[in-house]
Amino acid sequence: MLNIGCVGIILAIFCLVGSAQADLKIGFYDQSCPKAEKIVSDFVNKHIHNAPSLAATIIRMHFHDCFVRGCDASILINSTSSNQAEKAAVPNQTLRGFGFIDSVKSLLEAECPGVVSCADVIALVARDSIVATGGPSWKVPTGRRDGVISNASEAQSQIPAPTSNFTTLQTLFANKGLDLKDLVLLSGAHTIGIAHCPSFSNRLYNFTGVGDQDPALDSEYAANLKAKKCKTSTDNTTIVEMDPGSFRTFDLSYYRLLLKRRGLFQSDSALTTNSTTLSFINQLVQGTLENFYTEFAKSMEKMGQVDVKTGSSGEIRKQCWKVNS
Ligand code: HEM
Ligand SMILES: *[C@@H]1O[C@H](CO)[C@@H](O)[C@H](O)[C@H]1NC(C)=O
Ligand SMILES: *[C@@H]1O[C@H](CO)[C@@H](O)[C@H](O)[C@H]1NC(C)=O
Ligand SMILES: *[C@@H]1O[C@H](CO)[C@@H](O)[C@H](O)[C@H]1NC(C)=O
Ligand SMILES: *[C@@H]1O[C@H](CO)[C@@H](O)[C@H](O)[C@H]1NC(C)=O
Ligand SMILES: *[C@@H]1O[C@H](CO)[C@@H](O)[C@H](O)[C@H]1NC(C)=O
Ligand SMILES: *[C@@H]1O[C@H](CO)[C@@H](O)[C@H](O)[C@H]1NC(C)=O
Ligand SMILES: CC(=O)N[C@H]1CO[C@H](CO)[C@@H](O)[C@@H]1O
Numbered sequence: 577m578l579n580i581g582c583v584g585i586i587l588a589i590f591c592l593v594g595s596a597q598a599d600l601k602i603g604f605y606d607q608s609c610p611k612a613e614k615i616v617s618d619f620v621n622k623h624i625h626n627a628p629s630l631a632a633t634i635i636r637m638h639f640h641d642c643f644v645r646g647c648d649a650s651i652l653i654n655s656t657s658s659n660q661a662e663k664a665a666v667p668n669q670t671l672r673g674f675g676f677i678d679s680v681k682s683l684l685e686a687e688c689p690g691v692v693s694c695a696d697v698i699a700l701v702a703r704d705s706i707v708a709t710g711g712p713s714w715k716v717p718t719g720r721r722d723g724v725i726s727n728a729s730e731a732q733s734q735i736p737a738p739t740s741n742f743t744t745l746q747t748l749f750a751n752k753g754l755d756l757k758d759l760v761l762l763s764g765a766h767t768i769g770i771a772h773c774p775s776f777s778n779r780l781y782n783f784t785g786v787g788d789q790d791p792a793l794d795s796e797y798a799a800n801l802k803a804k805k806c807k808t809s810t811d812n813t814t815i816v817e818m819d820p821g822s823f824r825t826f827d828l829s830y831y832r833l834l835l836k837r838r839g840l841f842q843s844d845s846a847l848t849t850n851s852t853t854l855s856f857i858n859q860l861v862q863g864t865l866e867n868f869y870t871e872f873a874k875s876m877e878k879m880g881q882v883d884v885k886t887g888s889s890g891e892i893r894k895q896c897w898k899v900n901s
Contacts, residue, residue, distance in 0.1 A: 600717035600884060604696075609688035613700060613718075619680050620704040628824060631705035632769030633673045638702040639762070639879065640667060641695070643752060644731045646883025648723030649694035652677060652896040655728075665731035670772055674897070677701060681896050694896035695720035699880050711768070711826030714873035716880060721890035724899045738775040738841035742850050745843055752882045754875070760847055760856040761875040764868065766840070767830035768823055770815040773806035776840050781809035792845045794837040816840065828868055831860045 605612040624630060641651040644662055652674065655661040663671070677697055684692040696718045707713045736748045749759045779790035780802050789798055805816050817823035818840050819830045830839075834857055839845040847853045860868055891900050 600719045600881060600886065602715060602717045604717070604719035605688075605692060609684070609691045611687055612684060612692050615683050615687060616680055616697065616700045617704045619683060620701055621708050623676070624705050624708045627676075628709050629769070630673050630676055631709045631711070632765075633671060634676070634698070634705055635702045635765055636769070637671055637673060637677075638698050639765070640671065640731065640735055641698055642879050642882040643735050643748070644727075645723050645725060646885060647695050647699060647720055647880055648883075648885050648890060649698055649720075649893065649896060650723040650726040651731075652694055652698070653726035653899065654897045659726070660728035661726040662728055662731040663726070665728040665735075667731060667735040667737070678896055685894065690892050690894060692892070693720050693722045693890075694893050695722050695884070697896070703876075706826065709768075709824065709826070712869035712872050712876075714876040714880075717877075719884075719886050721885040721887075722893040722896075722899075723885060723890050736843055738771075738843050739778070740843045740846065742846040742853070745846060746850075752879075754878060754882075756850070756852050757856055757871075758875040758878060760853050760860070761868075761872050762879060763844065763847060764830055764860070764872055766818045766844060767826055767828075769818055770823065771818050771840055773811045773814050773816065776816075776842070777806045777809055777811065779842065780806060790842065790845075792837060792842075797838045826869075828861060828865060831857050835861065 603613075637651060638647070640662070641647050641649060644650055651662050651671075653661045653663070655664045677694070680697050680701060681692075681694060684697065696716075699716050699720065700718070703714055703716050734748060734751070736745055740748070745759055746756060749755070754762070779793050780798055782788065783790045789795070801816065805814055807814075819825075819827075819833065822829050830844075833839055834844060834848050837845070837848075839847070847857060860871075894900055
């Protein structure tokens with residue numbers, strides 16, 4: 577009996593150690609690279625004011641990274657002659673900020689070579705750049721490891737499209753362990769940033785293939801977009817603020833616009849088509865900004881842990897754009 581008990585206790589200890597290794601933790605680099613997080617935030621604080629729009633593109637990069645093979649920096653890998661990487665997939669065509677991530681990584685490699693993962697760099701830069709531009713903060717436990725596979729067709733199928741309907745959004749989020757509340761809150765990131773016309777011009781010019789407009793889009797807003805922004809159905813260069821008037825401010829107006837049928841994408845508009853998500857939107861609009869920030873932070877922490885690689889899986893890439901050779 578005693579022996580079995582001991583074995584049980586030893587197993588329990590192994591289990592505890594095992595699961596502790598399998599989790600991310602706050603301050604993962606405290607011993608191995610004590611200055612890491614400060615190096616990241618100092619760089620962000622120093623440079624973001626010259627390029628505040630980077631905050632939007634990098635939080636979006638973090639989302640796209642986490643949705644394909646987990647938050648493992650697979651999004652950063654460049655295509656090769658034998659591999660079409662995630663970057664090559666349509667949803668990534670408008671991502672920017674790769675150079676910014678590379679610069680942060682170079683500083684970290686100079687300080688402690690081979691220690692800090694590119695996946696953690698994305699997660700930290702995303703948080704720090706949103707904070708530096710006046711938005712919400714959230715906890716970023718670290719210890720993610722970098723993946724060695726990046727596959728364009730996986731990005732194509734797992735990242736929601738701006739034309740996605742409610743069911744598709746719910747399914748793609750649920751596949752990553754994210755629920756309807758997370759869907760509504762994380763979509764709230766569309767309170768900042770810009771889109772290009774092709775992401776929504778079908779709603780203006782040819783919704784069902786008969787030259788029509790999306791009836792779910794406010795007609796006055798649609799007319800305005802056609803007159804002043806996406807003047808033709810093939811415009812692929814004009815950019816549009818997703819939350820016009822406050823596209824640099826992380827506020828509640830994205831949700832207010834949804835209720836006015838002025839969400840820019842079908843995927844934004846779709847959030848009002850289900851009673852559960854509509855009710856979350858109403859609660860957010862009626863609540864305080866503080867409340868939105870708190871809830872947004874919880875969902876970001878969840879998203880930042882999707883399918884992460886820890887312990888000895890994956891690698892610590894030396895350069896973020898290619899796997900170690
Ligand atoms: C719910 C499903 C989502 C869909 C279908 C979607 C789709 C898109 C599309 C099509 C664009 C514009 C691309 C362009 O035309 O240039 C965009 C921009 C953006 N998305 Fe999303 N998104 C979703 C969720 C999210 C999430 C979860 C986040 C972050 C937490 C996010 C953050 C952003 C940001 C900040 C931008 C602006 C990027 C910039 O200014 O460069 N999106 N999104
Ligand atoms: C990797 O791709 C990025 C853009 O995605 C590009 O700017 C960079 O030059 C590429 N790096 C190399 C070394 O090819
Ligand atoms: C990429 O993923 C798709 C779909 O899962 C798969 O069919 C394809 O073989 C993968 N490509 C590579 C190069 O691994
Ligand atoms: C949602 O979109 C998917 C994929 O395009 C489609 O198969 C499905 O029928 C749509 N669902 C509804 C309710 O329109
Ligand atoms: C609308 O789409 C349909 C089907 O794709 C196409 O045949 C038609 O030419 C388009 N009309 C316009 C005005 O773009
Ligand atoms: C944008 O449209 C122009 C003209 O139609 C075309 O030459 C170009 O390749 C398009 N660019 C992208 C990124 O699709
Ligand atoms: C909203 O989505 C939830 C979850 O899928 C579902 O239970 C509910 O029936 C949907 N409500 C409506 C009105 O579609
Ligand atoms: C940043 C990046 O690599 N974007 C690529 C996205 O995919 C298109 C083609 O599918 C490329 O032309 C872009 O360079």
